[in-house]
Amino acid sequence: MRTDLAVIGAGPAGLAAALAAARRGIRVALVDAAPRPGGQYFRQPAPGLGTEGAVPRHGRRTWTRLRAALAESAVDVRPEHHVWCVERESGGLTVHALLGPEQRESVDVRADAVLLATGGYETVLPFPGWTLPGVVTAGGAQAMLKGGLVTPGRTAVVAGTGPLLLPVATGLAAAGVRVAALVESTDPARLPRHARALAGKLPEAAGYAARLLRHRVPVLTRHTVVRAHGEDRLTGVTVAALEAEGRVRPGTERLLPCDALAVGHGMLPHTDLAETLGCRLDGHAVAVDAEQRTDVPGVWAAGEATGIGGAALALAEGHIAGRSVAARLRGTAPDPHDWAPAARIRARERTAAAALHALHGPPAHWGDGVPDDTVLCRCEEVTAGAVREALTLGAGDTRTVKLLTRAGMGWCQGRMCAPGVAALTGCPPTPSRRPFARPVPLGVLAARHDRPTPHDRPHPRSEEGPS
Amino acid sequence: MTSPESADAARAFEVTFDGRPVEALPGRTIAAVLWAAGITSWRTTRDGGRPRGVFCGIGVCFDCLVTVNGRPGRRACLVPARPGDVIRTQEGTGHED
Ligand code: FES
Numbered sequence: 001m002r003t004d005l006a007v008i009g010a011g012p013a014g015l016a017a018a019l020a021a022a023r024r025g026i027r028v029a030l031v032d033a034a035p036r037p038g039g040q041y042f043r044q045p046a047p048g049l050g051t052e053g054a055v056p057r058h059g060r061r062t063w064t065r066l067r068a069a070l071a072e073s074a075v076d077v078r079p080e081h082h083v084w085c086v087e088r089e090s091g092g093l094t095v096h097a098l099l100g101p102e103q104r105e106s107v108d109v110r111a112d113a114v115l116l117a118t119g120g121y122e123t124v125l126p127f128p129g130w131t132l133p134g135v136v137t138a139g140g141a142q143a144m145l146k147g148g149l150v151t152p153g154r155t156a157v158v159a160g161t162g163p164l165l166l167p168v169a170t171g172l173a174a175a176g177v178r179v180a181a182l183v184e185s186t187d188p189a190r191l192p193r194h195a196r197a198l199a200g201k202l203p204e205a206a207g208y209a210a211r212l213l214r215h216r217v218p219v220l221t222r223h224t225v226v227r228a229h230g231e232d233r234l235t236g237v238t239v240a241a242l243e244a245e246g247r248v249r250p251g252t253e254r255l256l257p258c259d260a261l262a263v264g265h266g267m268l269p270h271t272d273l274a275e276t277l278g279c280r281l282d283g284h285a286v287a288v289d290a291e292q293r294t295d296v297p298g299v300w301a302a303g304e305a306t307g308i309g310g311a312a313l314a315l316a317e318g319h320i321a322g323r324s325v326a327a328r329l330r331g332t333a334p335d336p337h338d339w340a341p342a343a344r345i346r347a348r349e350r351t352a353a354a355a356l357h358a359l360h361g362p363p364a365h366w367g368d369g370v371p372d373d374t375v376l377c378r379c380e381e382v383t384a385g386a387v388r389e390a391l392t393l394g395a396g397d398t399r400t401v402k403l404l405t406r407a408g409m410g411w412c413q414g415r416m417c418a419p420g421v422a423a424l425t426g427c428p429p430t431p432s433r434r435p436f437a438r439p440v441p442l443g444v445l446a447a448r449h450d451r452p453t454p455h456d457r458p459h460p461r462s463e464e465g466p467s
Numbered sequence: 468m469t470s471p472e473s474a475d476a477a478r479a480f481e482v483t484f485d486g487r488p489v490e491a492l493p494g495r496t497i498a499a500v501l502w503a504a505g506i507t508s509w510r511t512t513r514d515g516g517r518p519r520g521v522f523c524g525i526g527v528c529f530d531c532l533v534t535v536n537g538r539p540g541r542r543a544c545l546v547p548a549r550p551g552d553v554i555r556t557q558e559g560t561g562h563e564d
Contacts, residue, residue, distance in 0.1 A: 046494020140524025
């Protein structure tokens with residue numbers, strides 16, 4: 001099919017962009033991997049589960065408004081499209097997507113413009129026991145709760161750092177899980193220096209604090225999980241206090257019995273599609289101008305892909321991107337005054353995001369505390385010891401470590417272990433150029449054999465494992 | 468393992484996990500169905516034979532791989548459960564090798 005604008009990702013940024021562009025007469029295809037639009041933030045329980053229940057939903061009012069607007073719009077919603085590559089061709093861009101849960105067949109969507117609203121994923125730093133069943137990412141616990149109305153256990157510890165831990169702890173508690181502790185490594189004494197930037201976030205934080213109190217969730221700040229215990233599944237975690245420099249204070253360890261641990265140390269943007277297209281990155285995020293354009297003609301980006309900042313920022317960026325696309329596809333320059341309110345929200349939310357980022361850095365010296373026998377790369381089962389050995393053999397960057405140890409060469413293509421490898425090696429995690437955004441069946445690649453390949457890199461390991 | 472909603476038994480259907488019947492609700496992923504039944508691991512790793520289940524919950528980590536109706540390598544957190552699904556613990560790659 002051919003359209004004017006293909007929006008990749010139906011979370012807050014993608015929805016706002018699709019609606020803004022469609023309202024201005026642009027033909028929009030909204031492509032998303034999930035069965036229903038909403039992204040992670042507005043994830044809804046499957047219709048078959050049909051309960052309004054005790055599960056708190058985020059931005060319920062905004063979602064109701066967006067859903068109604070989407071239903072009235074001419075946006076062509078295409079769920080269950082797992083985009084694996086976007087390529088520039090003469091006369092436009094082609095989005096390649098694997099279809100449905102089967103993901104065996106690939107379809108193309110051709111468009112004059114593409115908006116990358118690909119969102120982000122959570123990072124977790126490794127610790128002994130983090131591969132035990134029952135240990136999940138904080139975002140994963142939330143996704144399973146929002147989408148499936150299920151929880152990973154009866155007694156949970158929520159740990160790590162970042163603004164996501166609060167809704168996860170209160171969400172689990174509201175769903176009937178006993179939350180034994182919320183363990184946040186950040187020292188609240190550092191809060192005042194960011195008070196101005198975060199002033200707008202205070203009502204929300206106060207709301208969460210009240211709910212934690214109501215559910216009697218003990219909050220341990222300047223604490224961290226040092227070990228998860230269990231044979232074949234989680235039975236408890238050891239937590240400990242942190243010194244000012246981020247090391248564990250000896251003698252403060254204590255055991256918290258639990259059968260679920262929801263843990264997260266922040267988020268990273270999904271940038272694979274942008275990288276394959278050749279878009280410039282700024283650190284980990286896709287670099288964009290004031291109109292949300294990347295440096296590749298015809299390609300816009302918005303939301304977490306351009307830097308982790310939350311739903312309000314994503315909505316504002318998406319709105320601006322959609323209006324920019326509408327003007328540019330007509331060959332006119334947009335007038336930024338038209339979106340001044342959104343630009344103000346964007347500026348405010350970016351400031352708040354920067355403050356949260358500074359506040360919630362993962363504890364320093366994390367790598368030093370990881371014992372040699374701890375698995376670092378979950379896919380290839382590479383231990384911290386093996387990575388240290390690679391370092392003594394002279395590996396000086398994460399790429400060489402990967403070649404020597406296979407860390408990062410597995411199914412997740414390094415997404416899960418990169419932050420841990422970086423913490424251990426002392427090299428900052430570099431966005432690892434992946435040929436495709438997800439594993440692609442060999443049959444799909446073979447069918448494209450006589451066409452120009454989207455990228456001159458070797459094909460990913462494929463269909464041995466996941467599909 | 469809890470499921471906050473009161474299950475609408477009329478619409479529930481059955482799948483099997485390693486041969487034993489498990490109740491499923493429409494719209495749930497295979498991971499959600501297994502969690503609701505108190506099951507948290509359905510894969511063993513290729514080298515260490517260690518148990519794994521959901522980690523990221525959103526299709527990124529590939530820890531939740533499982534064999535469904537004879538096809539290994541499905542991400543349990545993404546694939547919706549369907550009536551009669553035969554779900555099996557995936558050992559290693561799930562292929563006999
Ligand atoms: S739990 Fe990570 S891919 Fe399914």
